[in-house]
Amino acid sequence: MLQLEKLSYYQHLSLTGGQERPIYCCRVLDLRGSRYHVLTRIQDAGLDFTGRTNFLAHHLVFAPEEIRQFASPPILLESWPGWVSAWNTEPTLFENEEWSTLASLPHAAMPAANWQQLTGDAVNGFGLLEARAGLAFHAHDLADAQVLALFAESLELLELRDPRHDFRATAWQYTFTTSLQEQDNPADFRWRCLHSDNPAANRFAGPETRALSEIRTQRVTDEEAMLARGGRQAPRFVVPPQNGNSIVGEAARLCAKAEGMPAPAYQWFTVDRTGKSQQPIAGATAEELLVINPPMGISRYLVRAANSEGEVTSQVITLSVETKAQAASRPTAPPRAGNSGPHVRTPEEIERQRQRLQAEEEQGGKPIRKWPFITLGILFVGLAGGAIALLSNGVKKSPPIAVQPHDANVAQSHLAQASNAEVKPMTPATATGAPKIALAAAPTSSQEPAISFSENLSPLPASWGARKIGNLPVATWASFATNEFTVRGSGANIGPDQDNFFFVQRTATNSVDFTSRLKKADLRNASRHGIMMRESIKADASFGFIGLSQNLIFWAHRDADAMPSQFITVPIVPAPVYLRLVRRTNSISSAYSTDGFHWIWLGTNHITFSQPEYLAGLAVSSGTAPSVEAVFDRLSIKNLKLE
Numbered sequence: 001m002l003q004l005e006k007l008s009y010y011q012h013l014s015l016t017g018g019q020e021r022p023i024y025c026c027r028v029l030d031l032r033g034s035r036y037h038v039l040t041r042i043q044d045a046g047l048d049f050t051g052r053t054n055f056l057a058h059h060l061v062f063a064p065e066e067i068r069q070f071a072s073p074p075i076l077l078e079s080w081p082g083w084v085s086a087w088n089t090e091p092t093l094f095e096n097e098e099w100s101t102l103a104s105l106p107h108a109a110m111p112a113a114n115w116q117q118l119t120g121d122a123v124n125g126f127g128l129l130e131a132r133a134g135l136a137f138h139a140h141d142l143a144d145a146q147v148l149a150l151f152a153e154s155l156e157l158l159e160l161r162d163p164r165h166d167f168r169a170t171a172w173q174y175t176f177t178t179s180l181q182e183q184d185n186p187a188d189f190r191w192r193c194l195h196s197d198n199p200a201a202n203r204f205a206g207p208e209t210r211a212l213s214e215i216r217t218q219r220v221t222d223e224e225a226m227l228a229r230g231g232r233q234a235p236r237f238v239v240p241p242q243n244g245n246s247i248v249g250e251a252a253r254l255c256a257k258a259e260g261m262p263a264p265a266y267q268w269f270t271v272d273r274t275g276k277s278q279q280p281i282a283g284a285t286a287e288e289l290l291v292i293n294p295p296m297g298i299s300r301y302l303v304r305a306a307n308s309e310g311e312v313t314s315q316v317i318t319l320s321v322e323t324k325a326q327a328a329s330r331p332t333a334p335p336r337a338g339n340s341g342p343h344v345r346t347p348e349e350i351e352r353q354r355q356r357l358q359a360e361e362e363q364g365g366k367p368i369r370k371w372p373f374i375t376l377g378i379l380f381v382g383l384a385g386g387a388i389a390l391l392s393n394g395v396k397k398s399p400p401i402a403v404q405p406h407d408a409n410v411a412q413s414h415l416a417q418a419s420n421a422e423v424k425p426m427t428p429a430t431a432t433g434a435p436k437i438a439l440a441a442a443p444t445s446s447q448e449p450a451i452s453f454s455e456n457l458s459p460l461p462a463s464w465g466a467r468k469i470g471n472l473p474v475a476t477w478a479s480f481a482t483n484e485f486t487v488r489g490s491g492a493n494i495g496p497d498q499d500n501f502f503f504v505q506r507t508a509t510n511s512v513d514f515t516s517r518l519k520k521a522d523l524r525n526a527s528r529h530g531i532m533m534r535e536s537i538k539a540d541a542s543f544g545f546i547g548l549s550q551n552l553i554f555w556a557h558r559d560a561d562a563m564p565s566q567f568i569t570v571p572i573v574p575a576p577v578y579l580r581l582v583r584r585t586n587s588i589s590s591a592y593s594t595d596g597f598h599w600i601w602l603g604t605n606h607i608t609f610s611q612p613e614y615l616a617g618l619a620v621s622s623g624t625a626p627s628v629e630a631v632f633d634r635l636s637i638k639n640l641k642l643e
Helices: 002-006 064-069 073-079 113-119 122-130 144-160 167-173 199-204 222-230 324-329 347-362
Strands: 023-031 034-047 053-062 136-138 191-194 233-239 244-247 252-255 257-261 265-271 278-280 288-291 297-307 310-313 317-322 421-423 436-439 465-469 476-481 484-489 499-509 512-521 528-534 543-549 552-558 566-571 577-584 587-593 600-606 613-621 628-640
Touching: 023 073, 023 167, 034 064, 034 073, 053 064, 064 167, 073 144, 113 122, 113 144, 122 144, 122 222, 144 167, 144 222, 191 199, 222 257, 222 587, 222 600, 233 297, 233 310, 244 252, 244 324, 252 317, 257 297, 288 297, 465 476, 476 499, 484 499, 484 613, 499 512, 499 528, 499 628, 512 528, 512 543, 512 613, 528 577, 528 628, 543 577, 543 587, 552 587, 552 600, 566 600, 577 628, 613 628
Parallel strands: 136 191, 244 317
Antiparallel strands: 023 034, 034 053, 233 257, 252 288, 265 278, 265 297, 297 310, 297 317, 421 628, 436 476, 465 499, 476 484, 484 628, 499 613, 512 577, 512 628, 528 543, 528 613, 543 552, 552 566, 577 587, 587 600
16 A cells, blocks of 8 residues: 555646646566556545645556456557546445456557657657656647557557567566656656646757657568557458378378467377367477378368457368378379379460450450369555556469469468469460550540550450540550569559559459569659559549559558548558458458568458459559559459358
8 A cells, every 4th residue: 555655646737838637557566575557546636625726646556467358558548437436435445346347458459550640650669668767758730549549559569579478478578657757766667758837848858769650660571560450350261171181101291370470389280080079189289280100091081270359260180090001992083083182284285275265365265264273376455545456281373373472371281272262363365576556546435445456466365355434634644564564554553432543354253362473663753653453444433543752552442432541551662562352241451561471461351243244454554654654463353262
């Protein structure tokens, strides 16, 4: 009680022309040889009947074993409804209070929206974690609620920085005060906020003191950036485990791949015949399970992927183990039967099929068919109104299909099923060099614009076309050669209400994973180069777009026809950069990557298309320039099978 009484003081700034504000503190105290976490809220309580100033101090004290069940200290200080705002009796110890509301408070939301708004990039929330312990920050231009929100977001980011891998407990070690007072012991706080109207600002500010809005991170991994900018995502299998075969005495490998944020942890299990009994396999915590000496006959397995946002469990798969003699005596299965894997077309077969389908299309015959792509003890203490609380069978890639090895959904695709994914291929051009398709400038029209071909120019790959969206002031063209699109486009902008840009596109259906590398970009003022999913060619149609604008990643979307666009910009180095859009029913997620392996997700938005079919392709606008040019390669449009 004596220790808490020492913490109950308040400096009335109004007496010296300053502003009265509540003070929120988080401390760690040693009480009789034991450590406790103390949250304190102190506020002005006006004048009493004698005209003297009063204040109200309310404390919550937690034992170390209690803290993991609660949200972080800034959340409790800001959002707990039990803080006392008025008191007119003696200091009291609360012993029989209702504390369930403490445990019901949610953790801070991700992405780090407050850091994004304050500094322009959510990753700067890591900068507060990197700051030297005891550093003071100016916060006179921020509301107390905003300061607490910034603290809470940084503590959530600890999930990827905590060396103990117990970030919920570690968050309580980051002590702080939202307004340092002259009577405070600065050593009590790791983060110290100063206000210019408080004399403590002159006393405790140093050469390293800077505003919270000026904090920047010095180092950040791709996974950390994804968490800060895109938030958490529950795991989902992008490559589920597949049934396998093996020979007695040979090791067998079973593989799976899940996406999530943070990166999921894996656990493999053995399963009995009924499928009800599951036993975890010691040490089997990776994407791949290596079975050194599998038993003869059929054994069953499943894998679970989990992160802090949730978990997903695969279906039970089988591993069939037989002798060499048994394997040799089995009749050879057709190319697509059994577990022998899908038939791999040779380049000659692919070219013959392409020529036949192209001939059928030119003669007005059957439409081009889709090519399948195989992917695999409670302490209560209180004072002055205070209370202390309780508490796949092989990657099969055909040369004409530009499936990049960097894509984590496609790479290592020895695990995928033909029924789970389908790629609509780009047919390679047969002409030498880069065949071009030209689109002449024309007045704005609600109808699909006419495409005129100049002499000696060849069309784009089968199923691809060029469209102008809105008004294009100058002629535009696109070319294709060796799985690489070159697009020269004009148009004022992909704007809030109306769009004016050049679009090289093809139809897509239902849920699709669309990736491409922007190999080269013309970064003149107000230019846009990127990939888009769009409901129609109308200038005000619903869409999702991610691309490069000068030195910014640019995520724009319109949630319904004629509704204003919404934009998010993220600083990044110029091209080359990998771009990605994933549509699942009525939502589109956007991501980018600097290496093609680690995706940084910018968010998921509800975007409704009225029909199953829509347009997906490459969008370029020039802004104030006559025209700009971009080069795209490593392009993949993959249909997704929803679970």
